[in-house]
Amino acid sequence: MEEKKDNYSAGNIQVLEGLEAVRKRPAMYIGDIGVKGLHHLIWEVVDNSIDEAMAGYCTDIYVTINEDNSVTVSDNGRGIPTGIHPKEKKSALEVVMTVLHAGGKFDKDTYKVSGGLHGVGVSCVNALSKDLKVTVNSRDGKVYQQEYKTGIPQYDVKVVGETDIHGTTVQFWPDLSIFTVGVYNYDTVASRIRELSYLNAGLTIHLQDRREKDDEGNFVGETFHSDGGLAEYVMYLDSTRQTLLPNPIFVEGEKANIQVQVAMTYNTSYSEHVYSYVNNINTYEGGTHVAGFRRSLTRTLKSYADSTGLLDKVKVDISGDDFREGLTAIISVKVPEPQFEGQTKTKLGNSEVSGAVDSAVTETLKTYLEEHPREAKNIVQKVITAAQARHAARKAREMVQRKNVLTGTGLPGKLSDCSEKDPAACELYLVEGDSAGGSAKQGRDRMFQAILPLKGKILNVEKAQEHKIYDNEEIKNIITALGVRFGTENDEKELNLEKLRYHKIIIMTDADIDGSHIRTLILTLFFRYMKPLIEQGYLYIAQPPFYLVKKGKNEKYCWSEDDRLRAIQELGGDEGKVSIQRYKGLGEMNPEQLWHTTMDPEFRSMSRVDIESAAEADHLFSMLMGDEVAPRRDFIERNARYAKVDA
Numbered sequence: 090m091e092e093k094k095d096n097y098s099a100g101n102i103q104v105l106e107g108l109e110a111v112r113k114r115p116a117m118y119i120g121d122i123g124v125k126g127l128h129h130l131i132w133e134v135v136d137n138s139i140d141e142a143m144a145g146y147c148t149d150i151y152v153t154i155n156e157d158n159s160v161t162v163s164d165n166g167r168g169i170p171t172g173i174h175p176k177e178k179k180s181a182l183e184v185v186m187t188v189l190h191a192g193g194k195f196d197k198d199t200y201k202v203s204g205g206l207h208g209v210g211v212s213c214v215n216a217l218s219k220d221l222k223v224t225v226n227s228r229d230g231k232v233y234q235q236e237y238k239t240g241i242p243q244y245d246v247k248v249v250g251e252t253d254i255h256g257t258t259v260q261f262w263p264d265l266s267i268f269t270v271g272v273y274n275y276d277t278v279a280s281r282i283r284e285l286s287y288l289n290a291g292l293t294i295h296l297q298d299r300r301e302k303d304d305e306g307n308f309v310g311e312t313f314h315s316d317g318g319l320a321e322y323v324m325y326l327d328s329t330r331q332t333l334l335p336n337p338i339f340v341e342g343e344k345a346n347i348q349v350q351v352a353m354t355y356n357t358s359y360s361e362h363v364y365s366y367v368n369n370i371n372t373y374e375g376g377t378h379v380a381g382f383r384r385s386l387t388r389t390l391k392s393y394a395d396s397t398g399l400l401d402k403v404k405v406d407i408s409g410d411d412f413r414e415g416l417t418a419i420i421s422v423k424v425p426e427p428q429f430e431g432q433t434k435t436k437l438g439n440s441e442v443s444g445a446v447d448s449a450v451t452e453t454l455k456t457y458l459e460e461h462p463r464e465a466k467n468i469v470q471k472v473i474t475a476a477q478a479r480h481a482a483r484k485a486r487e488m489v490q491r492k493n494v495l496t497g498t499g500l501p502g503k504l505s506d507c508s509e510k511d512p513a514a515c516e517l518y519l520v521e522g523d524s525a526g527g528s529a530k531q532g533r534d535r536m537f538q539a540i541l542p543l544k545g546k547i548l549n550v551e552k553a554q555e556h557k558i559y560d561n562e563e564i565k566n567i568i569t570a571l572g573v574r575f576g577t578e579n580d581e582k583e584l585n586l587e588k589l590r591y592h593k594i595i596i597m598t599d600a601d602i603d604g605s606h607i608r609t610l611i612l613t614l615f616f617r618y619m620k621p622l623i624e625q626g627y628l629y630i631a632q633p634p635f636y637l638v639k640k641g642k643n644e645k646y647c648w649s650e651d652d653r654l655r656a657i658q659e660l661g662g663d664e665g666k667v668s669i670q671r672y673k674g675l676g677e678m679n680p681e682q683l684w685h686t687t688m689d690p691e692f693r694s695m696s697r698v699d700i701e702s703a704a705e706a707d708h709l710f711s712m713l714m715g716d717e718v719a720p721r722r723d724f725i726e727r728n729a730r731y732a733k734v735d736a
Contacts, residue, residue: 111189111216112239115267118213125699127268128277130217133210134162134259139285139369141166142292143423147256150294152282154273155260158300159220163258168225171233171246180246182233186215186223187240211259216240217268218261226252239264275301275309280705282313287325288369288421290318319352319419326704327417329712330356333467338457342449346425347442349449351382353418355468358711359478359554360617361413364704365420367427367437373624373703376430376437378422381446387412389454390472399469407476410582414475419704422446478554482582485559486575489568501566505530505540516593517570518631518688519543521607525675525683529597532680533688539591541570546603547610550617551714555582564614573619584621594622595695597631597687599674612698613714616706623698632694633678633687637670646686648694 111118119129131152141147147166154160170181177184189212215221215237225233232250236243265271275298282294297310315321323337333355340351365372365379372378387409394400400407422442430436458465500506503526509515517539520526526542533540548561558564572590577583596611598604608630615628622628636647638656645656653669661667672678678686687693700706 111213112267115217119217122267123269124274124277125701127263127270128273128281128701130214130261130263131160131162131273131278132281133214134160134261135282135285136369137211138162138164138166138257139289139292142289143368148291148293150292152278152294152296154275154278154298154300156299157262158272159260159262160273161258161260163256165254165256168227168255169223169257171225171227180233180235182223182225182246183235183242186212186221186235186237187242188212189216212240214259214261217264219264219266221259221261224249224258226255226257228255277701279311280702283325284322284371284702284704285369286313287315287318287322287419288366290315290321319350319421322419322704323352323354323417326362326419326708326711327354327356329708329715330358330417332356333415333471334464338454340450340453342445342452344445344448345441347445348423349378349446350421351418351446351450351453353416355415355471356417357471358415358551358715359475360415361410362417362704362707363413363420364418364707365437367422367424367429369421371702371704372429372435372437374430374436377439377443378420378437378446381443382418382420382450383409383413384443385447385450385454386416389451389458390468393455393458393465394469394472397465397469399466400473403473403476405476405480407472408479410580411472411475411479414478415471420446478556479582482555482559485556489559489565501541501570503542503566504570505533507535507537507539509537512590513592515539515591516595517541517591518595518597519567519611520675521598521604522674522676525597525599528676528678528680528683529688530680532682532684534684538688539570541566543567543607543611546607547614549610549714550614551710555618558614558618567611567614571619571622573622584619586621586625589622589627592627593629594627595629595631597633597675599676600633600635601673604674609713613710615698616700616710620700623700626697626699628698629695630698631687632696633675633683634672636672638667639670640667 115122115126119126119133135150135152138147138150141164142150147164149165151163152160153163169185172181173179174181174184177188211223216239218237219239221237221240223235227233230251230253231248232252233246234249235246263271279296282296286292286294291314293312293314295310295312297308299308301309303309317324320337320339337352337354340349340353342349363379363382365375365382367376367378390412391400391407422437422445424437424439424442426439427442428438430438458468507515514537516537518529518533518541520529520540520542523542523544526540529540529542543563543566545563547563547567548558550558550564570590571594572588574585574588575582577585596608598608615623632648634646634648635650636653636656638645638647638653638660640660643660645652645660647653647656657664657667657669670677675683675687685692
């Protein structure tokens with residue numbers, strides 16, 4: 090291993106600008122002030138520790154969600170420098186914690202690559218925290234500490250002890266006067282940490298939730314460590330699918346200081362599952378690294394198939410999409426100076442990365458195909474089947490879209506539309522069953538709310554080839570009611586939102602097992618075939634109440650068990666003095682009740698469907714809706730303790 094030049098000191102900390110604007114416009118820096126923004130605070134602090142790991146100085150990171158919902162992140166890295174900063178004339182630790190765009194990330198000698206390249210990181214977290222405490226176990230044998238309130242130091246950096254270890258510990262309490270939510274979700278944190286452990290093979294990340302104990306009285310938690318890295322990650326993502334290859338194909342290479350790692354495999358599913366990262370940042374929109382991978386994959390596989398005569402009798406044309414059906418791949422590149430398109434860091438723009446990925450994948454894939462003829466033949470056969478299915482799907486899509494044109498508006502007969510024509514003001518309720526659909530039609534505001542009742546369970550798209558979904562009456566009704574089309578200049582399968590008729594699409598199902606299943610089927614349809622609607626924030630889940638607690642003329646609707654107990658206390662003191670109605674179906678509510686509790690914008694409660702981690706969501710949908718029973722059973726057993734059984 091190359092000897093590391095450790096010159097990380099106060100002089101490496103470069104200051105670019107101050108941090109006054111963060112509290113005024115937090116969404117500019119962390120995306121939003123809801124659930125995503127709240128969790129983003131953890132990612133920013135953890136990223137600093139990950140950067141230490143990538144530089145070769147950190148092996149263990151500890152993330153703790155505390156009883157009071159504060160978060161502690163600790164590592165055994167070098168520790169943030171504490172010496173006096175040459176320009177700012179105060180401790181470099183205070184500079185890092187209080188000045189935006191101050192950090193070692195801008196000094197190439199300190200970090201060759203890093204995730205926190207915009208440098209807003211921990212100072213941004215500090216500005217948005219009610220309280221924050223940082224403790225540095227310094228390499229000089231002393232323990233340094235400083236505390237802040239809304240980013241303002243409460244005292245100068247001081248020595249509070251001696252130590253023979255090194256590292257940094259940050260504990261922060263989010264400022265709930267800024268955030269609209271204040272409770273961290275364990276599963277969200279766990280899925281991101283799992284992702285980071287796969288992306289950084291050999292690193293150990295310990296997660297603990299001190300708000301909850303397991304059946305044995307221990308705090309809930311997990312330790313994440315991966316020696317297999319990306320290959321292990323691909324196997325995890327495909328653990329609920331039937332794979333075509335005994336082991337993933339693993340690519341590793343370096344060109345012009347760009348480190349490339351790719352792991353890929355094929356399965357019997359009908360979707361493409363490709364996820365990309367730059368310096369551990371999930372590039373949702375892809376970029377030049379993904380383009381290089383796709384180009385190499387298509388060219389190398391086609392060249393192999395042509396040279397072996399496997400395509401000689403194929404009567405349909407084969408496109409790039411066909412080479413990626415049933416593909417699961419992770420692309421991870423480490424780039425010294427990545428250029429991202431836009432502020433969101435979701436699309437890589439460096440042109441030189443494309444060639445680096447292309448050449449690394451081509452070299453490894455060529456060798457693999459030559460050395461594994463049986464697996465190579467399976468892959469090519471999958472490609473041919475995909476091409477045939479794509480032609481069938483194109484005809485089916487065209488049939489649905491042609492029918493819409495021929496029938497004028499093309500809107501389903503079951504749709505009760507709204508009178509407003511501006512999509513931004515319109516809502517579409519996808520309602521389980523004709524009975525609830527009837528109540529919703531009577532209770533709605535006809536000006537802006539449209540109702541589409543769905544009969545029974547729609548097709549499980551996870552198990553069906555694409556052309557089959559267009560034969561399903563309920564799915565056809567959803568597609569035509571929305572006004573979306575499939576196909577753009579660049580991609581015949583891409584969702585076209587030009588004629589989208591509603592900017593709020595609300596799934597409204599019963600609060601029972603059947604309702605949950607129908608909701609998951611609809612969510613799977615949107616995730617697999619209409620994901621842009623989720624990404625743009627158009628998809629919601631209605632939250633009808635579970636209970637109505639009444640005493641005389643007084644009544645309270647309840648959305649949770651806590652609400653129910655509170656309502657009993659407020660109205661009667663105990664269950665014997667009140668009447669409690671448990672709503673299991675939407676049809677049990679009359680139109681007025683349905684409007685008041687579930688559809689009236691002033692009183693209703695809705696959850697927006699969000700994708701925090703596309704890879705984790707992919708794994709979850711595949712596990713819940715796929716063919717493999719064992720992983721689904723394990724998931725249910727693992728999560729059974731979160732479920733409440735109604736008496």
